Amino acid sequence: MGKIICTGLGPGDPDLISVKSDRLIRSARHVAYFRKAGRAGQARRIVEGMLAADVTEYAMEYPVTTELPFDSPAYNQALAQFYDEWADRLALLSQSAEVIVLCEGDPLFYGSFMHLHTRLQGRAEVEVIAGITGMTGCWNAIGAPFTWGDDVLCVLMATLPEADLVAHMGRSDAMVVMKTGRNLPKVRQALQAVGRLQDAWLVERGTMPTQRIAKLADVNPEDCPYFAIVLVHGQGRRPELGGIE
Template sequence: MTAKLYGVGLGPGDPDLMSVKANRLVRNTRDIAFFRKAGRSGRACKIVEGMMPEDAAIFAMEYPVTTEIPLTDPRYNEVLSAFYADCTAHLEALVRSGRDTVVLCEGDPFFYGSFMHLYTRLKDRIPVEVVPAITGMSAAWTASGAPITWGDDILSTVMGTLSEDALTRAMTEADALVVMKIGRNLPKVRRALAAAGKADRAVLVKYASMEGQEVCRLADCDAETLPYFSIILVHGQGRRP
């Protein structure tokens, strides 16, 4: 089999932060796939706007659910599993027919990305190559204007979807923090930060490296929910010369 499936990391959102290899693959591959929410154009597609070949064949993989069903509901995994099975069947057919195919991945493909679910299903069936990228959290701490870690600081990445107790434990044990998947979990995240004694150091970054980027102290934000591209940081204060 000569064709290959590429999971191409696009980086945090600024096209200038894409790797040379990612740029080359997007510009020279005719079959392009990407994830998006139903009814939306898709952030990944927007990042590479003007780069894709004019005759590119587009395969938009539209999530059947996002927040409509709670994560704890058994139907959530059932619906998504069926969705990924359909996507992998389509992508496998393209590659087996001899067509290189690029899957556009926001951020890095192996960092909390949907491409992971395609990769685990396809890696033993067809050739798959992953192209790494700058993560959204790296762009966020760069936008904050301060290093996220010093010396021996322990950095933890935690999801706002965790229970409040789990969040509090992780936040208490870490020296530096990246909090993702916040959205409507913001009040819970605020309480956990306060319980961990880190609320006064928390920084909020929205749309890091993208149009509309905002950076502020979390304490100065009075919102009850946050847009998808939002990250909360707590910078480490560890050893330095």
């Protein structure tokens, strides 16, 4: 069996790639990455200038992104076929060469590579190199402690029904809401319902040169950036300022 290595790229700043991933990427001869059709791809952008001159690139272009409802049969069928086909191609390629797959954030934390990972079991040796998650990069970009003491951290997908968002938000302290985009108005309404809208931040393209940080309540409701995360800081138990006498 060959070997396929998925390298976590971190939240977007190339300086936040691990030393191990950096070394593997620079020495790679075969590099695959996900992207939307017609786009360069976020993962590919992060490693710009790092790849060897003779590298062979494999752009894995999603057949759909937001064109169909994510929970529709047609959407699921199209993506399943896409992952099946690329698992076949990578498994075949890895029989004669080591293949590096690029993945933003951490590959096993809501990453697209997970769908290939399950399909490659028993067909190729698979190694995953951990990466800093996007949410970690974003809350560090804000520059304030995110969780305190006994705070409960909840990671939510904005694609959930509004009632489910409200239920989870109502019993959580610190919150991360991912996959915002066109779902951002729903997220705002849910935060407003639990009295946390004024505590929420929107971080767009966190750690990147075009990073934007704003209080969600101050963002135009019609402004729904795709590559963004909503963060709500916890306010739990903490030592009093001044320390212990």
